Amino acid sequence: MTERIVRVASGQGFWGDSLDAPRQQVENGPVDYLMLDYLAEVTMSILQKQKERDPSMGYARDFVGAMESVMNAVTDRGVRVIANAGGVNPPACASAIQALAKKRGKSIKIGVVTGDDLLPRLNELVDKGHALLHMETGEPLETVRDRVLSANAYIGSKPIVEALTRGAQVVITGRSTDTALTMAPIRFEYGWGDTDYDRLAAGIVAGHILECGAQCSGGNCLYDWRNIPDLANVGYPIADAYADGSFVITKHPNTGGRVSVHTVSEQLVYEMGDPHAYITPDVIADFTSIRIEDAGPDRVRVFGIKGYAPTDKLKVSIAYRAGFKAVGTLVYSWPDALEKAQLADRILRERLDRLGLYFDEILTEFVGASATHGALAGPTGPGAPEIQLRVGVRSDDRATVERFTREIAPLVLNGPPSVTGFAGGRPKVEEIVAYWPALIDKTVVKTNVEVVS
């Protein structure tokens, strides 16, 4: 008798990831679930701005194309899709998918998870004493309350499980945690309870490995990177989950990339905080308990994971307007490229001073010399072929940043020599939407599940 397996495939690591990966995941081999993660920290605020302009928007529109490419697998082969593509408007996202299905003459049941959006209730919550302190600085939300664009609680696996229980073939959520998108279907299939902490934690670890798409199957892998085969045709990861909580990470045959202890370990430590306590709404996973071993070509077995009872809080992702920024660049060539770029920077700063421009921050980097590794990079000699001068400024005042962008170009004619790389024109002023992480009592957030067809 073969042991039961639940196969969850990852087809999207962020909004902007490969458009073709979802289709490849359902066509290159058998899968039970397709998991698509669209939301990064600032994505919600971008979507909120889009919804303000058009109430039928506010979701990850790439998801519609993804659904088009996997529609037959969903309707004919029973593959179920779980995506946080709903953004700040899951019902509108569901309508778009319904319209797509109708156009194709298909009928699908869509589960829509809502309740994570706290924006309409934000003033009420703050007034009731929920200070929503910034998790790093400890400041109360009050200090930026009038500049808040979006506020969403990270919700866990339970509403997704409910949607699946009620027969949804596609589950669309807003700000559910990335890891819940993978853990929920496994938990649903095996009927794991709320206190099945070890197994829930195992599902979370599987989710952490899968949530960045190909970043666990050879993409962005430093170990032996030269020899990772055929990244042009990289296979996105799949978790084969067993009833005991153990799982195997693999990928479809005849795809590129690599699944090995090294590639999976790199993803396990990605964005890790305290490894003893990876906190999620459902469970706290202990990453120091994870056992990992080679299980054949492009197969890695993960097991032994311990979990603990969750906290009584949910994390809230708040986005607020935080001023303006612009970044200008120029490229200086050999000989003495760095020295020329350094002189240009001094001239630029003197001119900005004379103009009386005040910035909250001004940062100069010399790309090719020290931009990413600072002094650790060691000295740059006069023989460097070229160095990019990169100057960024930030201010609450748009006009100040705007004025800065006009001081870069003149340097081409009235600064140090051998300068190029200005084809892009004047730098663009960008409004900053910043991230405010906070905690809120779980009891405050009420999720809702609707299944429509």
Added chain:
Amino acid sequence: MKVRLLDIAHARSGDKGDTANVGVIANRPEWYPLINRELTLARVTRHFDGMITGGVDRFELPNLNALNFLLHGALGGGGTLSLKTDAQGKVYSTALLRMTLDVPDEEARELKLPAA
């Protein structure tokens, strides 16, 4: 013997607000105890001196042959506030791997460490 950390370990880094994390993993399980011994909190703090404005936290993951370092104040405010090229701390990983270790010759031979 001088040994480049780059030759015996791999790493990946990411961000959480204004904090960068660097997970560093021994290329071979038998090299983990050496890395665990050499990459002390003090040594790593010194390594990043001048690059970060806050402190460093250190965690051990012997199960993954890995250490995890949290570098606070590493990202110029972090996220969209940051003006840095590496606003999300993606290449602090290789910055850590620039470290060179002094390993007793005999130990280096026993562990078959590649010389720098």
